[in-house]
Amino acid sequence: MNIHVAKGDIATRTTAIIDHLKHLEGPLLPILHEIQDEFGYVPQETLPIIAMELNLSRAEVHGVVTFYHDYRDHPVGRHVLKLCRAEACQSMGGDALADRVKALLGIDWHGTTPDGAITLEPVFCLGLCSCSPSAMMDGEVHGRVDAADLEALISEARR
Amino acid sequence: MTVRIYVPCDAAALALGAERVAKAISEEIAARGLDAKIVRNGSRGMHWLEPLVEVEVSGRRIGYGPVKAKDVVSLFEAGLATGGDHPLCLGEVEELPFLKRQTRLTFARCGVIDPLSLDDYEAHGGLAGLRRAVSMLPADVVKEVTDSGLRGRGGAGFPTGIKWKTVLDAPGERKYIVCNADEGDSGTFADRMIMEGDPFVLIEGMAIAGLATGATKGFVYTRSEYPHAIATMSRAIDIARSAGILGTSVLGSGKAFDMEVRTGAGAYVCGEETALLNSLEGKRGIVRAKPPLPAHKGLFDCPTVINNVISLASVPVIMDKGAAYYRDFGLGRSRGTIPIQIAGNVKHGGLFETAFGTSLGELIDDIAGGTASGRPVKAVQVGGPLGAYFPRALFDTPFDYEAFAAKDGLIGHAGIVVFDDTADMLKQARFAMEFCAVESCGKCTPCRIGSTRGVETADKIARGIEPKKNRELLADLCNTMKFGSLCALGGFTPYPVMSAMTHFPEDFVPTPLIEAAE
Numbered sequence: 001m002n003i004h005v006a007k008g009d010i011a012t013r014t015t016a017i018i019d020h021l022k023h024l025e026g027p028l029l030p031i032l033h034e035i036q037d038e039f040g041y042v043p044q045e046t047l048p049i050i051a052m053e054l055n056l057s058r059a060e061v062h063g064v065v066t067f068y069h070d071y072r073d074h075p076v077g078r079h080v081l082k083l084c085r086a087e088a089c090q091s092m093g094g095d096a097l098a099d100r101v102k103a104l105l106g107i108d109w110h111g112t113t114p115d116g117a118i119t120l121e122p123v124f125c126l127g128l129c130s131c132s133p134s135a136m137m138d139g140e141v142h143g144r145v146d147a148a149d150l151e152a153l154i155s156e157a158r159r
Numbered sequence: 160m161t162v163r164i165y166v167p168c169d170a171a172a173l174a175l176g177a178e179r180v181a182k183a184i185s186e187e188i189a190a191r192g193l194d195a196k197i198v199r200n201g202s203r204g205m206h207w208l209e210p211l212v213e214v215e216v217s218g219r220r221i222g223y224g225p226v227k228a229k230d231v232v233s234l235f236e237a238g239l240a241t242g243g244d245h246p247l248c249l250g251e252v253e254e255l256p257f258l259k260r261q262t263r264l265t266f267a268r269c270g271v272i273d274p275l276s277l278d279d280y281e282a283h284g285g286l287a288g289l290r291r292a293v294s295m296l297p298a299d300v301v302k303e304v305t306d307s308g309l310r311g312r313g314g315a316g317f318p319t320g321i322k323w324k325t326v327l328d329a330p331g332e333r334k335y336i337v338c339n340a341d342e343g344d345s346g347t348f349a350d351r352m353i354m355e356g357d358p359f360v361l362i363e364g365m366a367i368a369g370l371a372t373g374a375t376k377g378f379v380y381t382r383s384e385y386p387h388a389i390a391t392m393s394r395a396i397d398i399a400r401s402a403g404i405l406g407t408s409v410l411g412s413g414k415a416f417d418m419e420v421r422t423g424a425g426a427y428v429c430g431e432e433t434a435l436l437n438s439l440e441g442k443r444g445i446v447r448a449k450p451p452l453p454a455h456k457g458l459f460d461c462p463t464v465i466n467n468v469i470s471l472a473s474v475p476v477i478m479d480k481g482a483a484y485y486r487d488f489g490l491g492r493s494r495g496t497i498p499i500q501i502a503g504n505v506k507h508g509g510l511f512e513t514a515f516g517t518s519l520g521e522l523i524d525d526i527a528g529g530t531a532s533g534r535p536v537k538a539v540q541v542g543g544p545l546g547a548y549f550p551r552a553l554f555d556t557p558f559d560y561e562a563f564a565a566k567d568g569l570i571g572h573a574g575i576v577v578f579d580d581t582a583d584m585l586k587q588a589r590f591a592m593e594f595c596a597v598e599s600c601g602k603c604t605p606c607r608i609g610s611t612r613g614v615e616t617a618d619k620i621a622r623g624i625e626p627k628k629n630r631e632l633l634a635d636l637c638n639t640m641k642f643g644s645l646c647a648l649g650g651f652t653p654y655p656v657m658s659a660m661t662h663f664p665e666d667f668v669p670t671p672l673i674e675a676a677e
Contacts, residue, residue: 025376025459026421028441033383033422054441067443067600068424070383086345087540090590091503091578092531124427124544124594126384127348128174129576130206130501130508139386143174 013038014046018053028054028064032071041072076119077112079157081150082136085122088129097133098122100147104154117158162195162240164188165213165220167270169202169355170387171348176227177210183231184212195240201356203270204510205257213252216242222252257507257526262488264496265473266349266512269356275394277402280359288478289404292367293412300371301327304474306482308494313339313430313467314542314571314647316493316560319474322464325454326372329462334374336365336416337439337458337465340381340388341423341430344543346574349498350468352510354381354388357472358395359404362418364471366409367478368464369416377418378458379468380435383425393420427544427598431646432465434600445600446646467572469498488514493559501527503540503576513558520554523577534579538663540587542571544594545651547658548584567658569651584663588633589617591655595648606649609640613656623669630660630667 017034021027031050035042042065051058065071083089083098105113105120112119128134131143137153145153166172166181181197188195203211208224212234215221221242223234230247237245249255263269272279280286292300305320326334338361342350353361365377381388396418399405407415421439423429429438433447436458457463473495477485486494493515499522502508506528523529523536530536538548547568549556556562563570578587592613599606613636619629637653644650660667 026439026441029421029424029438033424060442063443064441067445068426070423070425086594087544087587087590088345088503088576090587091576091582123384123425124598125343125345125347126170127342127351127382128171129346129348129503129574130505130510131171131174131209132503134174136384141170141174141387143171 010039010043010045011049014049015053018050022053028056028061032065036071040075044073077116079117079138080119080121081154081157082121082123082126084124084126084128084132084134086125086129088125089133092132094133097145097147097150101150101154104151115158118154160194162193163198163215164195164239165198165200165215167202167210168199168274168387168391169209169270169352170385171206172202172209172211173387175209175225179228180210180212180226180231183228187231187235191235193240198273200272201269201274202352202510203252203258204266204352205255205507206509207507208249211252212239214239214242220252222249222255223247224249257509257511260526261512262496262514263512264476264485264488265360265469266353266357266498266510267476268360269352272357274356274358274391275398277359277398280357284479285359285475286363286404286410288475289363289366289410292370292478293410293414297327297371297373300367300478303482304371304477307477307485308482308489308492309470309473309477309485310493310560311467312469312473312497312572314569319466319470322454322466323368323372325452326374326462326464329455331462333376333459333461334372335458335461335463336368336372336374336377336418337436337463338365338377338379338468338471339430339432339435339465340379340468341435342385342468342572343382343427343430344545344572344574346502346540346543346576347500347572348502348574349500349510349572350381351385351388353468353472354379354385354392358392359399360472360475361392361468362395362399362404364474365418366404366416367474368466368471370409370412370414372462372464374462374464375415375417377416378439379418379420380423380429380439381420382423389420389422396420426600427594428600428646428648431648434646435465436463443600445602446648448645469572490514490516490557491559491561493561497558497570497573499558500574501577502574504530504532504579505577506531515559516557518554519549519556519558519575520551522558522575523554527577530577530579532579532581534581536577537580537582538578538584538587538659540576540578540655541574542569542654543574544591545569545647545654546571546574547654548587548662549658550662552662567654567661569654584659584666585617585621588656588659589614589621591652591659592617595652599648603643603645603649605640605643606645606652609636609644609649610652612636613640613652620667621669626667626669633660
């Protein structure tokens with residue numbers, strides 16, 4: 001996901017995404033999701049294009065992008081590890097586990113390891129509360145994880 | 160005859176290795192040249208047994224679990240395909256006490272059928288409710304739902320039928336059915352299980368809501384944290400459309416209803432109905448002031464029914480079996496069944512659907528078997544991050560909207576998170592404030608500022624800075640948030656905070672430094 005894209009390319013691809021989704025009722029969130037899927041984040045230069053195409057002000061688009069936790073304004077690592085921080089996972093030692101992972105990766109929440117391999121993000125509930133603590137690596141879910149499981153996942157991702 | 164072997168595709172099962180198990184089983188079937196096929200069902204909701212593999216033997220389902228990929232060869236050696244005995248064999252799944260004690264109305268098919276097979280769905284009673292609704296007048300459908308006593312399962316407990324009637328009576332060319340599947344509360348997964356395990360029941364419920372109110376378009380707004388639910392739900396909608404359940408003429412009735420799935424973007428507050436509507440419209444998920452009610456001016460200012468997944472998924476059985484059938488379960492003003500989700504530090508976690516009225520203690524100690532850690536239960540949080548922490552002393556509280564409200568709690572979306580005696584309730588109270596600060600939409604001051612001040616105040620108590628004064632300040636802040644906030648996020652954050660402080664005062668008295676030094 002950490003790929004450098006040329007500016008002109010971003011504009012073309014953004015316009016294609018907008019053309020594809022503009023007919024939806026309330027198209028802004030679906031468009032932003034597609035853009036993030038496409039680029040790994042929501043590049044600044046897409047915002048004026050979206051604003052113009054949807055007949056919104058740039059401030060409105062900026063407001064929406066920055067409201068939602070999911071949308072990032074910068075590229076992430078090749079893999080994204082999400083650890084659940086919510087109550088059910090806390091009850092099964094999620095906090096201590098998160099501390100272990102942060103120490104292991106040498107980063108805090110939202111950080112990316114210097115080798116660009118892993119970005120660590122908090123998530124508030126994956127709906128796997130009966131198999132806590134839970135984690136998600138690149139969209140794949142893992143339940144009842146312990147430090148060893150996460151270490152294995154991390155070294156797998158670093159390969 | 161081809162043997163059907165069931166391996167769940169529910170996210171909880173996948174998180175525990177179901178995909179590897181399915182692959183190993185498929186390899187073993189091929190290697191042995193067996194006449195067997197794998198069916199990917201939803202979850203039965205017995206998550207401590209996941210991945211739970213089932214095999215159908217002369218009409219009975221024999222279970223094995225929890226199965227790991229490495230167990231698969233030995234399972235086949237023991238005769239899995241014929242229900243052979245094995246240390247992991249659980250016997251007939253329906254006879255397991257956890258399932259046998261339940262009353263499964265909404266979740267009747269979940270974990271039983273292939274979620275994307277319409278034939279399976281119909282063979283297990285699906286579409287009967289919609290067929291009946293198609294032949295009725297809209298007002299009669301609304302009356303049936305009203306008479307069933309169904310109340311909003313999202314947490315607020317507002318009578319579903321009244322909401323529908325308001326939308327039916329509201330003038331408007333265009334009306335919407337919005338399904339709130341933004342299940343952000345920790346300890347809850349019922350919506351996810353339905354969407355992954357029986358998506359057609361939600362589609363059927365929404366189509367009935369459309370026919371009953373004159374709405375022609377539906378949205379399921381769910382979470383980006385639920386990729387499996389999104390995928391299954393979207394495929395089910397396509398299948399339903401091809402089969403004429405959705406589209407310009409629902410089941411040939413001449414009435415139109417269609418729907419689509421929309422994905423949120425990680426904002427907890429979008430579970431609040433008006434913030435959800437703004438988000439669907441492509442705006443910031445800011446809470447709207449009420450009135451106007453969404454039933455009058457909802458999505459794009461049109462009359463809108465907004466119901467939780469479980470409310471809508473409970474409608475087909477009501478329409479099929481009648482209001483009286485459903486109403487006969489439950490107690491007081493809490494009618495029907497409620498899918499209770501038992502989670503956290505618990506031995507037998509999962510989904511337990513039962514009539515209202517089971518006591519909290521029975522659920523935790525008896526049904527769920529106490530804590531996973533084996534230590535004593537200290538507290539249970541019922542109703543998600545905005546729900547109260549109850550101590551053992553309140554375990555006689557029956558699971559019922561009013562009974563919980565009377566004890567300064569709420570059942571919310573019916574999630575229970577169990578904590579053992581290592582839990583620090585001051586830390587939990589601080590977390591509630593921190594969560595509110597992170598997730599506040601920022602529109603109203605009590606929530607936006609109060610939550611941040613709450614975190615600071617909890618920290619002062621933890622550090623022993625004027626603890627008595629700061630406890631009073633925290634209580635005062637909670638009072639302001641409870642009565643001054645625009646929505647339940649700021650308004651209910653005081654529940655976990657105040658309940659922690661009231662029931663576990665010992666955790667709010669820091670050990671004086673001088674004593675610690677001795």
